[in-house]
Amino acid sequence: MRYYSLYFIIFALSLLRNAGADSTSNCSCGYYDPTTENLFTDFLIVYFNETTTFPSEVFQNQEYENKYEKSWNARYRQGADPSNVKITNSTAEGLGNSSSLELTINPSTSHHVVKGGAIRTQRSDIQYGSFRSTIRPAQAWTGGTGMSMLLKYNETQNIHINSLNQQKPIDAWINTLLGDEFPDRVHGLNFSTLANNASYSPEINPWDLTEIRVDWTQDSVKFYIGNVLARSVFKRNSSSKTFPVTPSPLLFKLWSNGDSYFTAGPPTKTTTANLGWTRSFFNSSIMTKEQHKEFDTRCAVTDACLMDDISLRGYTEFGVDSIAKWKAIHHESGVRIFAYICLSCSVALTVLLLCNVTFQRWPTKDSKAPKEPKVHTCYRLPPQISDPKLDMSPGMSKTASTRTTSMDFKTSKNDLEITQIGFTPGSSSLTLNDMVNQESKHISFAASRQLSPSNMSEFTLNNPMTPSASTNRFHSYNDSPTDSEPVSPKNSIYLGIEGHSALDGMTPKKSFIYRNPDESSEKKGWEMPRTTEIKETEISRPSPPYHAVSEVPAPIAFPAAPINARPAPTKRIEYLAGLISIATLLVTFIHFIFTFSPAMGMVGALEHYSFEVTFRKTAGSYLLNQILLGLFFITSTRFLISRYLRTGDLESIAEKTTGRTFRVMIPIAACAMLEYFLMDVGALKWLEYLPSISWTTWPYAVEYSDFSHYISEVLELVYLLPNAAPQITYNYCTGVLWTIPVQIEGSWITLLGCIVVRQIKTPWKRMCYYAFCILNHWYAQSWGTFFWFGVLYTDLDVTFKYKKWLKDHAFVLWTTITLGFLLGIVGLSNDLITAWTGFSLPIVERGIHPDLETGIPIAQTANAGYPDYFNPRFNGILFAVGIQYVVENCYFVQYFLSMKLWLILFPHIFTIYLIHGLIWWSLGSLVCVNLAANTSLPYWSVALITAVICYSTLFASLPILTPVVETLGKNVTGNIWRMAHLKPAPRRKTLFPFPDRLFLEYEEKGKGEVIDHEKDVENKAGVNFHQQEI
Template identity: 45%
Template sequence: MLLLWSLLQLSFSISLALRMHAAWSTVLLPGLATAWLSVGVAATQTRDCSCGFYDASTQHLFTESTIVYFNESSGLPLEDFAVESYEHKYERDWNAVYRQGAAASNVRLSNSSSFPSLELAVAPPTQDHLVVGGGLRTSRRDIQYGSFRSLMRSPGPRAGGSALSMLVEYNYTQSIELSLQNMEQPTDAWVSMLMHNEGASRDLGVNYTTLSNPSLANHTSSPWDWIEIRVDWTQDAVVYSIGSVRARTVLARDESDFPTVPSPLYIKHWSIGDIYQTQGPPAIASVANVGWVRMFFNSSLMTTPKHEEFDARCHGVDACAVDDMALRGSSIFSPEATLAWEQAKPKTQFRVPAIVLISLFMTMTLVLLLNTFLRRITPIKHTVSTKQAWTENTDSLQPSERQHPSGNADLPSQAPTLFEFPQSHTVVDLAVTHLAQGRDSFDLLGSSPTDTASTTTLAGPGAAQDARHLGTLAFPPPAYPARNISVTWPIEEEIDKTWQEEGAAPDKAIKSGLTATTAAIGLQPPKKRVEYLAGVIAISSIIVTQIHFYLTFLPAVVKPFAPVHYVSELWAYKIIAPYLLNLSWIGPFLTISTRFLVANYLRDGDLRNVAEKTIGRIPRLLLPIVAAALLEYFLIDWGVINSLQSLPSISWSTWPYAAVYSSFGQFLTEILGLIYLIPNAAPQITTNYCTDVLWTIPVQLQGSWQALLSVIVIREVKTPWKRASYYAFCIINNWYAENWGSYFWVGLILADLDITFNYKKCISNRAWVHWLSLLLCFVLAAGGLTLDMVAGLTGIPIVTNEHGLHADYATGLPIAQTANAGYPEYFSPTLDGLIFSVGIHALVDLSPFTQKMLSTKYLMMLFPHTFTIYLIHGFVFWSLGSWVCIRLAALGLPYWLNMLVVAISCYSAIILSLPVLTPAIELIGKNITANIWQAAHEEPAPRRPTLYPFSKTMLLCRNVSLPTVSPYSVGSTAKLLNRDAEECDSENSRELFGDDVEFQDSTDRISRVVEHDSADEITRSRKQDIYKDRKGVVAEVTVVEAGPRSKP
């Protein structure tokens, strides 16, 4: 009876176990189940499955297998697996601040009596951020498609951040990974299902709490306990399963990098400190367990004859089932299966003609660029003066020919003409009489030094078009010295902005025109650049590049609580960084920008100054940025910054990040976002542009509109105390609203004090006031920076407390009482930065010594390139700098030497690129902006006929031999027609006069056609060539009578 009762209990237990397995679709008691299988049932060896393994769920047949049960092993299965031992020099992960390693000592079989298994341990990190874990790799590397299953147990809750992974990997683009991610907080632990280096997004996984919730349909056993994971890899899809639940499916048709390369399988326990993936690493040793590994796959070494032999041998023979838990052992494999797969190199033929042509054109391009560069840097020496040239031109003139009846010098009779005119005729003299003198113009036509009573000017674009035809008209050229004709359009641009200051002269921002300047008008002296302010801009640009360099490579110098390579970084953060690596240095950009935006209007009150800045501000800033962003778009898509993803594991900085645009539409959207974004916020382009420096562009644009509107109001407030009160009111309100407008108001105040009240002269006249003012400015400038140093030394969160005083936009409460409390974002203004900007700007205005220091030759040489440095320095750091850093780290160089080489390489590349990039940026920014302003405010050029300056008769009578007649000739000129000329085409004549007009003969027809064309041209020229240009110069084209000319 006792024996019968025992048998009944045993059968009931087995039945219950089978039912639970069917219900939960997982192995809840793997130790008992495998023990029962190994004792109660004879194991089936895989050598008996010569016709492969069939997966009924996916209907796929596999030829190879590797099956290992660690609870049945007395030692590590070194025939099928190799124990990993390595130390990565760097990791390819945007957020990995630790490097991954493996050691054989961290791989061992457990001595657990309940369920023996394989233990994989992760040790605490070393001082140089190396985390040593443990792992196995299959001996076979020819695995191509298959079904991979493993029984695993994650480390316990609160054991530290680590990952237990099963992955098939050839490289970072050909990988399939399923990992149990144990986080610092148990509620954050999750199972990730990733492919080809995907980001660790929670959308690509399942949280532990979801898997262990019994009320959900996809409930399985908790990953804190034993759980089966599975990956099915076929030509069509990759399917991830947890227990029996299909968790994710990736179709091959949806992926451009779908895995196809033969690869080994890895089982490993690791950690790299990725805050979004594993967190960690664990502070103490963390242990994960593996119960068994079952792999069914195909071999990439199986050739077509082998496939044919397999099909013939196994036709009609049943394959073993992959779900048969009694299967044991592994398939026999050859030594070739242990070799890594290599891509066959295609045979390439050198295309000699293509190579020759490319080399030729590249050589020509380099020669042209070199020629242009040398011409720019080599001064042109003029050996012949203008006076000498005039003498040479006029010495050959007869006394009667030197002076035109109108008072202008005439051309010599020997000047070549295009056609001969045997009789007297009328010409159009392009002389222009000044009715109102303009302020600026260009030297178009030289005048005699002895004849300065009149000024000859051709103003406006229409006149320039006329002037270009002076040597090709079918009538005598105008009476001017031919050698002194100079039709040029130099553009002088004064669109003042943060990194470019052209001077404080009240002239127009963009000036263009055509003029011949004489002594009656006089020459204006060249403008004097405010050099010390240019020096401030140059220093600020250098400091901004330094901040970004340290954020990229040495974050502990500028960021609190960042990982430290050397102890000296902490001292630099506390003492040097508050003064020389402070974001407050952005303030001078904004204040100086405002100063020169409003200076001209404060002087003369001309709203045209405001109009110029309003129209030119956006293109002047945005066009170079579009060009730079488009260039980076191309280079990033080309893979120039691929090394940047591996940099965090060496620099321990997760700040650098840049991704390629998903489409060109996204590029356009983010560019336009720079215009319309309302600060304080970071534009979307910061994730697609190297360093997020472009967040200042929306600030400058919004501040520009605020400054241009404010200066109109300020100039109308005449009483000083009212003006000062208005300033105080606006600055306080902008500060409380945490708006960058307070910086622009400071720039407006300083400009107003200098231009309207001449405060520098008033202060300098009294020595004690001058020194007291200097002391006050120094205290403000140094005090604004010292606040950060005090916070770093004492731990008092001064900036955080000041940030908490402002109102929260969403709730209206002080920020300190909301969830947004804490240190302000980098794109938010701070009070210490405002104080520093006031102090440093006033200090350089009042201190001659400071002005002299800021006006040094090297700063002046650097200043024209500040905008270029602003745009490209981040790309150089993140491309060349990251590449050099990675390569030197792989060589094992100490980090201080690595950084020295990186800094020299990056700044050398920036300096060498400036002579090439700055002219291009200036061309895109200044010249196009000048053209936009010119098109916006100048009247368009007069409309000319298509054939101008030729007559329609050139085509209407193209088959008739006619004497050459000027299109402006009238009256007797029409009677000079050759009476023996052939008749003009009657159809062309009817186009002018209609079908009802009758002509006496061919001569009558020709004569009437020419008279019609000449009268039409003269009428049009009188109407269109009399206009008023933007400077108020009235230009009138006159018709004068010229005497007969002799043949040369």
């Protein structure tokens, strides 16, 4: 009986073994989930508590060390060590049996590398499937780490589900991410939420082995935690670039990169996480269309094995093709080739035009030589066909009526009408004969000959009402510019219907024509005019009407008097220009340090070398201080109001009010659009990798979600009320544009305030008004404090001439200079005092001000603390006021600030302000990341090389970009102001100043007979259109 029982047990075991074998071999029709109705062809199942060896036939134990990390906040780099992966059967206290695959992670090295454990499938052809595993995160209070299951092809094609223990257990959570999504809390669940959720049956403990699952299909990705759906992402609602479609391997890893929004950490000590089992059902990307067709023909859903069958073990056999990484096949379209051609042509044309402009403006010996005064050449046209019956106009002088030729000409009325002109301020009208009489005043006329049709193209008379005529008007021959006055429209010479009535029916005997003196071969001479003899044969045949009849005469030359001579521009205050140039360079240096060596300028930043902290606690407090911005605000007021305080002319206020916003915003909008384009094409690609190299989280800039956001954020700069950070801060490199609302609001404060101040005539009342405004702006935490101090300094200089008084009182002068210098040092020393003592004046001073929400002092609210970067600071006021006084009154400081180097940079400061961040964060990040990752250079040399390249590129781009910025800003603003307050020129006909009939066709019939088609039409119609036009 005992033997029968033994035979029965052996038979039963054999049946079970065959059943297990059949479960694998007979699932050739795939694996089906009736709940989701998903069917997949291949599978991979491993229970790590059923094996004592690592399953190397299906998994690969990884070893790597990332050169950099893609994350805005990752200051550490990931790594993996095969020794950190092992099968364990240990028992953890309170967690029961922990037989599983154990992954270990170590604390960070001195080079910020955190090595953990990682495994991945041998197969890389996994495309769509259902992936299920049980994972246990690292223990609490061991530093932030992540135990993850992911399918990853690259940085945008991946699927994550991560169990994160965080720095504090209360923050631990499981998140679900797709592509390059930001690890926002909305994409996950907190451990406490999971533990207290009644939807889970049985209840789960996220700190122990917890089942996670990802169902990936062509249409959606669904994440499950404990068999409960946690998140769904559908392809129709996602970007085509981020929704995963590429074949990928399956990975499990324990890792940390120090990202405070993701894994946090790094771990403070060696810690472990566990993988209990994994069950994966998926399709293979190497399966051909024929194989798919054969599978569909051969199999039905009812023939497939169930995914929930817990007896399944093993994996689907695979070949070498399944191991190789999938590569996409790119097909170049004709549209893209056409785009390449257009781009190449555009770039070539741009380079050609830039080279042309550069060569034209390149300094030569001739350009450096002093230029001679510009000389105009005036020609006299010979006597032309005259009207024997000359009708004198009332405006003509008697001389004009008597100077007639004795020759008998047969001609019709001349075609060109000439109005009255004025040569001197005292002459209200000048007739044709008066023009001729000018020949006695340093003018030489030569013999004349007939003018060919080609010469007529040189006869140009401009409308004096238009700007283009300003350089071609007639002037008196006085050499002194002060003796020449612009010719008014009433006293100008021009041709047209307005002037016809004055000289109607008159044929000019003498005429002038301008020509470039370089085209003349005759030397300057002052000969008396000679009579021109004309033979009868030369005039026997009448010339065609409407054409000039004269030859090119010899030239006469006289120095050109300036037209509309503008007053000399106000001399630039050179030391203020130098001050702004130095402050601009220091701002760029601060941004460079914050980007590439943050420990030198930021408290709490991670340092590469110990000297960085030493520098921050010494010289860095003075060189890398953001309170330098106050100098910009104080100095800018002088350029806005000094003219008004000096003259009281409200036109200067109107001009600044009209153009100030345009002057600032037009270049900014253009540069913001340029950065928008460059970000969109990937110019800031390497910036996201920089934190893992430079160990800073300060750089951050992303592209706009769409063009409407760009428009909204640019307009926001005009209307945003400081103190606030504009949204464009996160879409513009280095975020410098937060100062623009401050500048614009400060402009209104300055322009309106100076009008009020100038009306307060009593000095002590005026000073009380200044004190009232400054105190109120300080208490309200407004940047207006700086602008009011700027108005005060300008008023003291322009109105009260305090500098002159101080020069006569040397003791007071040097005492106040010393006091101002001490105020500046105290203001800059705040960070130094904080670094050594912990006391912070800005925190204490900010606590005095009222809270905007409650009205009570900020020190008594939850908002107490160090002020934001866009809030004014008291030490900044002390520094700006003190240093500005020193600059205004100390000769030695002014001499230093007036050096040529600073003055050369001054025209480019706005360009530097706008584009330095783009160069730092695009080219700089590219150079820094690649040098640090691909060379063995120490980081200090990497930062130094990056600085040289960045600053060289910045200065090299200024000659190209500054003209564009100035054109968009200064020149366009000037045009806006001119259009706003100048009366536009009168509208003229297309042929002005020539009459319409000048270019009509003519036809000769017989000797001396000319038929004018226009007159024929007029005669037939009985209307004289020409007379009506006059």
